[in-house]
Amino acid sequence: MRDRLHVTTVARILTVATIAYAPCSLAADAAPWLLYRDANPFVAASGLPFAPPVAAEGWSVEALVDASNTEVAFERGGERLTYDAEIHAARIAVTRAFGPHWLVRATLAELDIGSGFLDGFLEDYHRMFGFSNGDRGRLVTDGHTIRYDDGNVANTVAFDRRLHALSPLLVDLAFRGDASERAEWMAGATVKVPTSHASALVDDRSTDLSLWLALQSTDAQARWPWGARVGLMQRGNTQLLADRANDQVPFADAMIGYRLTPHWDVAAQLQWHAALYDSRVPLLQDAATLALSSAWHADAGWTFRAGLVEDAIPRHAQDVTFFLALSL
Template sequence: MSLFSIHSRVGVGLLAVAFSLPSPGFAASSGTWLQTRDSNPFALASGLPLAPAIPQEGRWQFDVTFNVANTELAQFRDGASLVFDAETHESRISAAHAFNERWSLRASLGYLTIGDGFLDAPVERFHRAFGFDNGDRGQLGTTAPVIEVRDTGITRYALDKASSGSGPLLIDLTRQWQLSDQHLFGIALGGKLATGSVRRLTDSDSSDVSLSAFSMMAFGERLDLGIRAGMLLRSGNHLLEEHARDQVPFAGIVLRYRLGDKWSAWLQSDAHGALHRRLPDFLGGTANQLNFGLSRRLGNASELQVTLAEDLPALHSSDVALTLNWRMRTGQ
């Protein structure tokens, strides 16, 4: 059974449960989703959109995000190979504004650094604590950073020194419908502009467009549920262009539970289809990043979110990712 089939069944099941539960009222429409994506730099270089951001009418929402992801692996498939030993640091600023109760616009720009990093030892200890031997570091005999993609003896991409630069500019326009006090539905049209570098692995040089639909529901004052699904269309890709797919589906599910007036617990799944053909799973397989998060309100206008992400299935996305996000809203 494919990951997207599993997502679909889980989504249908959650919706069935959702509509059977009593719902006294819908919580604040903004803030239901975490500011996370697949931390694989080949995914960050694409136009895969962030989860929806829906500020309240006439207000702004700002997100300042820092993400660290660490991966070491060697994979092979049908004459193609991948060696990946690197740590990525992404800093991102996003600004969203709701023009009225229906329409909102967001722009997001990131800066990516690829190097040797500092998470090797903590990641190894974390995996060993749970008995996972695929997290051991230092097995490749490489000196990070090393990223090399080969196909039939030809090097398709190679990076062997620290690199940094601006990532793509992401823009999305959202239209929402308040179906009831506790249920919101929306569609989002996203776009990606190439503002980074293929050589530095911060951009694919493509012009991408995405279209997605999402639904958010609240149950009482504590539990929020969100689901989304969409399609990414890519054009002019110069990063592994011989293997790049022009259409990539994506989907996500989020659960947020408020532990009190200030604290919340999160579980969010960010999944997408294969970005490439005939390449090892890290590049050519369906990927999913499962995020476990905690957040704390800082006054009435801001919130601090901390998340830990694991790859599920293993070795299809970044091994371990940590994200720190500071969310601020105007007019609170």
């Protein structure tokens, strides 16, 4: 019954998005930002913003599915963390442009935490590139285990089950203006609204506010589209590792693309954030992710993008994430 409820919820979200798409228009010349942020559940349960919203006029819709797989264990002083799980996400973002300057975006996802199906493939993937931390099955867990202990009962995390749940709702409000004939600046705020009591690893129950500034290219003929952003997240009263939570978290994003043809591009997106927790465990410290992708832009106005995300600072973020995205 619980699974059916969440499937129904996602179906309703997709239905609303489809209706919203009817009058939509996507900026073919927009910087190719990827709807992504650090998928580490100790981060994703917070209000850390996704990449900046993009819309030319009217409505735009983005849908993304991804699978993140990680198996790590740490023991640092009195802290112990075991993380062996695969997280699947089906995410939808609906953006509305009001005139030439204002943008509003709402982002929501359905999450599935379990053992997944990528372990064998990722072992081969890591060995192909000579990476030493790719072996799976070393931790002797059931494949959906996330545990943290520092001797403080209030900070203990003991997650050992499959879970389907809604992610927090993130709402972006942005104002943009021309920086030059080929670029625009954007000033925005992102609010995280709690949606789920399923687990603090899905939603830490805080209400977070982020303020940010972005600069990005808008030239439709640019061979090298680009974008950059800096910001600060003010966290609310989190229920996840509350005694170790940092109140303020700076973050920065950068993106660059290359148009191979009028219809085909490749892009790289680097995202960094400071530590959300006062901890000696790498996975709870500052982190950076690097997304590499390629996209096809159809004459009808939609864009299909596929790629992967790696932890740019090893063992500080999710190990590997694969994704497929559709923009309308």
